[in-house]
Amino acid sequence: MRNIVPVLTVVAAIFAIWYAAAVALNAPWAYNKAERAGVSLTTSELISDTWSQQKPKLPAPHQVGAELWNTTGEMVAKGRGFSKRSLIYHSWVTFSATGLGFLLGTALGIALAIGIVYNRTMDMSVMPWVIASQTIPILAIAPMIIVVLNAVGISGLLPKAMISMYLSFFPVVVGMVKGLRSPGPMQLDQMRTWNATPTQTFWKLRLPSSMPYLFTSLKIGMAASLVGAIVGELPTGAVAGLGARLLAGSYYGQTIQIWSALIMAATLAACLVGLIGLVQRIVLKRMGMA
Amino acid sequence: MAWLALALAVWIGGWWLNHVLSHRPKTRVTRLAVPVIFGLTIVIIWEALVRGLEISPVLLPPPTQIAATFADKTHILWQDFVQTVIKGALTGYVLGCGAAFVMAIAVDRFDFLKRGLLPVGNFVAALPIIGMAPILVMWFGFDWQSKAAVVVVMVFFPMLVNTVEGLSDTDAMQRDLMRTYAAGYWKTLLKLRLPAALPFIFNGLKIASTLALIGAIVAEFFGSPIKGMGFRISTSVGQLALDLVWAEIVVAAIVGSAFYGGIALLEKALTFWHPSQRGRS
Known part of the structure; x- marks a missing residue:
């Protein structure tokens, strides 16, 4: 305060x-x-x-604010909140790609992390490549992924979600590996004295103690996955989504439109990250960790 | 079928070799060999699958074709490298990180600024800053200046937040010790707080290094002169010259890894005293 x-x-x-x-x-x-x-x-x-x-x-802030109101609140008031000119529609398009990519990325990340923690071969062979994969500016090949997937008949939501997935799995892998390994030798020995099976150790010790790490990674992953979805919308020819609004605005010099799309994206990011923060607070509180 | 069988054989063989190697005592050789074998396996399987399933090179070119294009078009790749990496990304990186560093020291000096700017900085660091690219391209023109500006904006906040956090990483005991030595603000900053902040500063520099490349390349999608990696990627995708796109990606991967690796080496040399560096040989 x-x-x-x-x-x-x-x-x-x-x-x-x-x-x-x-x-x-x-x-x-x-x-x-x-x-x-x-x-x-x-x-x-x-x-x-x-x-x-x-x-x-x-544009001055009040101009952007007026444009934002015109394309969201006023259109809702007129009952056309979901028409193609409203930012709510475009945010929804971007959000659906972000959400799907985020879920896929989180699932992939957790699966990889479990594999890395429990399998020595995977640890030594995959982990260095997971880290190396992030030094590659993957966003650069977003247009190619979209075009190639379009050519084999996959279009719409999935290609964008793939880019979001690629960007969001990395923080989850790194955070989860750290989290699953966070129980000390003392705690692991304790599980052994209770004759716990590896599965039990996983569910009762490793997974619960990885939660704080997981939530921190989820926040980073969510922000990254929104960036992925926005960039993924650039090459699709400016059809729908916040990225398409940015591109269309830059083609026609509509600066107010660019800024309002930008503010909308920022608001979306803040809401999504805030939502995860809220879930984190509740979960950690019920687990007695916060 | 022969190609598919080869792919399967290589996969099993590579995994078995890695399995054996990783269950022996860890040495420098195995630590390096295991990921290399894994990478080679992937490349061979890629080649075999593309040939075996007869995937059109328009969709996914085999690695041999990418290598041929890479060797063939080095002059184009070099030109794009200079435009995007040296002029765009590197200029922006140096300016952005430098500005953030100076700003961090000013913020650290005044507690009011620190309490006000840090939450805002943390918030901004989570935003999709890349969306600023079209605006900055409009302001600074199509050439490398606008790419550098995008990079500056992208790297500024992660670097600022990390540096400020690093500067507060000394405890009262250490600062009191400096005071008993009669060290002033600047002496304390130079001899105690900056060295203590180095691990955090390097963390920021590492994050910024990947962001810089991404920013420079994506900014070119919004308009660029007829050279540059982002320009080449977006136009070659349009011409379905995917081998050239993959060659650009190889360049980007090499540059990105070298950039990151260089900073990691520098970190190792400068923060050899830190616990995270001491444990490893």
Whole structure:
């Protein structure tokens, strides 16, 4: 709670800088217009012009806010909340790919981690490649994956989800391996004195003690998987989704549209990560770990 | 069928060899050999499957064809490498990490800033920053400057958060000791807190190294001059020249691994005293 004042100060400072930058970046266009109209601008006229242009270099926050409201709240009020022009529809498209990829990635990650912890051969041969796979800028081949999967007849949700999966499995593997190995020799010996089978050791000791690590990884994995879904939407020809909105906005110079898609993506990321944080709090509390 | 049988045989053989090797005492040789054998097995199986199942090279070219393209088109690959990695990613990486480092020291000096900026920084680090790419391309033009700007924005917050966390990693006892030596703020910073922060700083540098390459390549999807790795990948996909795309991916993989490996080596040399480095030989 004691952080609230400093955080609000920083956020206020960001908004102040944003407004100031909007004036600075949009001023040349405003002067240009005024010159052609043969009038000279006073300071207040200049400021009001730079904050209300049609295609500004940097839209002011209230313009982005208005655009966001027009494409979400107002459309819901009109009962067209799911039409193709509404950001809710595009967010839903992106979210479905993110969610599917995240689930697949988490499942793959946990399976790999269990394999790595219980099988020495896998530990030594797969683990180095899991780490190496992340130094490869995989996002770069997103367009290729989409095109290739399209060619073999898989299109729509799955190709995007594959990219999200690839990005989100890594944090889960690394976190789960660390988590499953976190019980000390003392605890493992204790299980042995109780004559526990390996399965019992897994369910009653290793899995519960890996939970804090798992949730930390899930948060990173969720953020990564959203990035994957957005980038995966770029090469599909700007059909639907937040990534498509970004691309369409950049083609037609609709800066306000880009910014609103960006803010929407940020909100989506914050909600998803926050949701995992909430589940984490509840689960850890019921397990007596928090 | 012969190719498929070969694939199966190689898989069983490679796994058996790894099984034997990994159950012997760990030495430097086995630690290196096991992953290498695993990687080779995958490549051979890939080749055999593509030939055995007669997959069209438009969908998935075999590794031999990729290698041939790689050797054939080195001048294009080199040109793209200079444009994307040296001009775009590296410039942005140095600027972004440098700015974040300076900012971190300023943030650490003032507790108010630290309490305000850290939650915001943590929040921003989880956002899909890559979405800033079209805006920055619009501001800085199509050439490498806009790619460098994307990289700066992408690496800034992970680096800032890690450095600030590292700077607070000394305990009161150590700082008191510095005070008994009559060391001022700057002396304490240089001799105690920065060295103690190094493991965290290197963690940030490592995360930033992968982000930098991704940022530079993806930013090229939003507009670029007619060279660069991202440009080549997106146009070659359009021409179905997938062997060239894979050759670019090989370049990206080599660069990414070398970049990461270089930082890891530097870390090993500078933080040899840290427990995470001491345990290994």
